[in-house]
Amino acid sequence: MKYTLRSTILALSLAVALLSPIFAAGTSEKPVAAGPATYKIGVSKLLAHPALDAAEKGMMDYLATTDLKVSYDLQNANGDISTASSIAQKFKSDKVSVAVGIATPSAQALAQVFPATSTTPVVFSAVTDATEAGLVAANIAGVSDKNPVEEQIKLLADLTGAKTIGNIYASGEANGVILMEMAKAACDKLGIAFVSAAISNSSEVKMAAQSIIGRVDAIYIATDNAVISALASIDDVTTKAGKPLMSADPSGVDGLNAMIAWGFDYYSIGLETGKVVERLLKGEKAGAIGTVYITDPTKFELWFNLDTAKKLGYTIPQSLQDSAAVLIKDGKTIRQK
Secondary structure, three states: OOOOHHHHHHHHHHHHHHOOOOOOOOOEEEEOOOOOOOEEEEEEEOOOOHHHHHHHHHHHHHHHOOOOOEEEEEEEOOOOHHHHHHHHHHHHHOOOOEEEEEOHHHHHHHHHHOOOOOOOOEEEEEEOOOOOOOOOOOOEEEEEOOOOHHHHHHHHHHHHOOOEEEEEEEOOOHHHHHHHHHHHHHHHHHOOEEEEEEEOOHHHHHHHHHHHHHHOOEEEEOOOHHHHOOHHHHHHHHHHHOOOEEEOOHHHOOOOOOOEEEEEOHHHHHHHHHHHHHHHHOOOOHHHHOEEOOOOHHHEEEEEEHHHHHHHOOOOOHHHHHHOOEEEEOOEEEEOO
């Protein structure tokens, strides 16, 4: 396929605009300050992987810069929905000041336990579509990680000439289904065939990748938590098959062979989440805050693995290399921004 540099640069510049409003638990108590004025923040994270970990850290780092006295109850559901529900019940029993859910299932579990009539605010972080996830209520606010899916897929197709793009998604996670449908719609619009494979948990990801790799020219992976947590297994399949891989989560591609990654810096998602928590603790109503969309282009990162591109026979134009935050070349990770 002939690569049109001007169209892809335009696609990159327009991506941010597309994001405007129209991605048994262990306990760790980490007191930041003691005293009667201390607020207790319960944090329920769906699972541990670089993006969600970065969001959690960003939130805590931001709140450390404020004059608020806070302590944390950090919980990890290990990818299990029933555990996420148990964590939510624990937060209710412990009478947390704010309940934070990182990723859609964790936020949904909190919303079930703390309904709109509750005086405890719920904050979501790294949720693609709050409305579709049922996270719009008087006591709920948070930060969306809705990605420019169409522009991401267009970039992948322009660089590789892919006629058929594959996608793996978690059928039991609202976030995963929404992103799969967005990817399919983007492919339909761009005239690209779309092949998807559904999984129910991370252990099925590699088998799903193997089931479609022979029918696609490239694979696109969205910010689907269950899938992203097993990105290394997809990377192994695409590398052995000599097919390009694009991830919408740059935080998990370092050390892998994925040719392209373009998406949010999840630490920035966390910083914005911390700002929402601060506003709530200082008296603002959650319903008045609603969903926060990040439109600052500096919060996005574009990665290119030039070593992989060379092995696969693709060329990344210099103009795109210059715009990238990170390049991987000669086995080295070079941060440019």
